[in-house]
Amino acid sequence: MKHIATIAAALFLVVLLSFPDPALPQGNISLGRVQIHPEISYQGTWDDNIFLDHTDEESDYLHTLSPGLELEYRRDAENFLLADARVDIIRYSDFSENDYEEYTFGGQGLYTAPSGFFAEVRERFVDTEDPYSTLNNFQLGTPRVRRWYNTSGLTLGLDLGGPWTLETSYDNYHLEYDEFRDQWQDRSDHRFEVRSTYRVLPKTSLLLIYRLQDQSYPNQDDVDENNQGIDSNTSQDNQYHQVFTGLTFDPTAKITGELKLGASKKDYDNERNQNNVEFNEDIEWTAETNLVYLMSPKTRFRLELIRNTYESTDVEAASYTSTRFGLGGTQELFRRVSLNADLAYIYEDYETGAGFPSREDDVYVVSLGLNYQLRAWLGLGLGYVYENRSTSNDQFQEEEYTHNQVMWTITARF
Numbered sequence: 001m002k003h004i005a006t007i008a009a010a011l012f013l014v015v016l017l018s019f020p021d022p023a024l025p026q027g028n029i030s031l032g033r034v035q036i037h038p039e040i041s042y043q044g045t046w047d048d049n050i051f052l053d054h055t056d057e058e059s060d061y062l063h064t065l066s067p068g069l070e071l072e073y074r075r076d077a078e079n080f081l082l083a084d085a086r087v088d089i090i091r092y093s094d095f096s097e098n099d100y101e102e103y104t105f106g107g108q109g110l111y112t113a114p115s116g117f118f119a120e121v122r123e124r125f126v127d128t129e130d131p132y133s134t135l136n137n138f139q140l141g142t143p144r145v146r147r148w149y150n151t152s153g154l155t156l157g158l159d160l161g162g163p164w165t166l167e168t169s170y171d172n173y174h175l176e177y178d179e180f181r182d183q184w185q186d187r188s189d190h191r192f193e194v195r196s197t198y199r200v201l202p203k204t205s206l207l208l209i210y211r212l213q214d215q216s217y218p219n220q221d222d223v224d225e226n227n228q229g230i231d232s233n234t235s236q237d238n239q240y241h242q243v244f245t246g247l248t249f250d251p252t253a254k255i256t257g258e259l260k261l262g263a264s265k266k267d268y269d270n271e272r273n274q275n276n277v278e279f280n281e282d283i284e285w286t287a288e289t290n291l292v293y294l295m296s297p298k299t300r301f302r303l304e305l306i307r308n309t310y311e312s313t314d315v316e317a318a319s320y321t322s323t324r325f326g327l328g329g330t331q332e333l334f335r336r337v338s339l340n341a342d343l344a345y346i347y348e349d350y351e352t353g354a355g356f357p358s359r360e361d362d363v364y365v366v367s368l369g370l371n372y373q374l375r376a377w378l379g380l381g382l383g384y385v386y387e388n389r390s391t392s393n394d395q396f397q398e399e400e401y402t403h404n405q406v407m408w409t410i411t412a413r414f
Contacts (some may be wrong), residue, residue, distance in 0.1 A: 023198040037070040041411035052141030061093040073246045078112035098143040100129035116159030123152045135308040146178040163199035183219045184226035189216045194401040203250035213240040234274040236311045239267045276316040277353030298332035317350035360392040381409040
């Protein structure tokens with residue numbers, strides 16, 4: 001039974017390659033003015049440490065089959081509606097008890113009026129058991145941690161004439177776990193943001209942002225609602241204040257994205273958590289920078305700098321600050337062949353309590369990818385990801401791991 005997915009993937013490849021190139025051109029499936037884009041992909045992954053364990057490493061070969069569908073209604077670049085759905089079916093060759101599916105549904109819409117007023121709506125729902133995608137390292141590497149989360153938002157903006165624009169937005173994030181053991185990390189956030197930009201060059205604007213994020217953990221109000229002994233006097237509820245300034249670039253510029261640096265502060269409802277460890281309410285510097293430099297039509301570079309404060313789920317700390325710095329690039333080697341390379345360094349500084357040594361984690365991630373656009377609608381890929389986590393004190397060495405993944409992918413998008 002474990003080889004069924006491999007056989008299915010091989011048949012999938014044979015069938016796709018049997019189509020002549022003009023048979024399935026992209027963008028030719030429509031219903032009135034709605035473009036329909038079906039997609040299906042298969043990824044085979046060899047993973048040398050599926051549980052991210054420090055010493056007892058277990059390897060496996062994973063099969064991921066991902067059908068998806070996108071619907072697109074577009075009047076122009078500034079007026080459109082998008083909706084998409086995707087299912088990732090993950091099967092382990094040896095550890096079949098870890099098999100799971102991930103369901104993703106989303107949408108986005110943008111309306112722009114001649115007067116300069118614009119409105120954007122966005123929605124994303126995910127139901128998953130992915131062991132590597134938790135927000136704050138909770139149950140990282142643990143299989144079958146079932147949860148769902150939903151993000152939705154609304155942005156209203158106005159071009160004030162001349163160089164000024166003003167935007168205000170609201171976003172909601174809601175997370176729920178299936179098992180009682182995990183439900184103390186159920187979370188509901190309300191985020192409010194005001195942004196102003198001032199154009200200083202034809203494709204470059206200064207920006208100023210204030211953001212308030214109210215973060216609440218609904219199952220931490222009473223000890224009967226969780227298995228951690230948390231009540232309203234020790235909950236992780238907080239208000240997260242952030243102020244940014246920086247630059248934003250037009251999508252048609254040589255440099256695209258945003259450079260944002262600023263200051264942040266968390267105001268917790270309580271001074272200490274259930275383990276009597278003090279929450280960190282210091283003012284911290286913060287960053288949200290993602291830039292792409294288009295050096296030439298065949299060469300582009302990426303820069304990332306992200307810094308935020310998170311609530312810790314480990315007994316020795318109440319919170320930690322994560323700083324991520326990344327560099328990457330894409331180079332077109334030949335016609336239809338491109339190479340991707342990315343390097344990231346993550347520094348996590350934990351606010352440990354009395355009786356615990358200080359803890360600082362270093363995480364290095366290297367990823368390489370080779371992509372071949374075999375047809376206009378068919379792509380092949382090879383990839384490798386290396387990740388290493390180390391910690392500053394032997395007392396926390398069980399958190400350390402080394403993780404290697406080698407994968408190949410075939411994707412058809414019509």
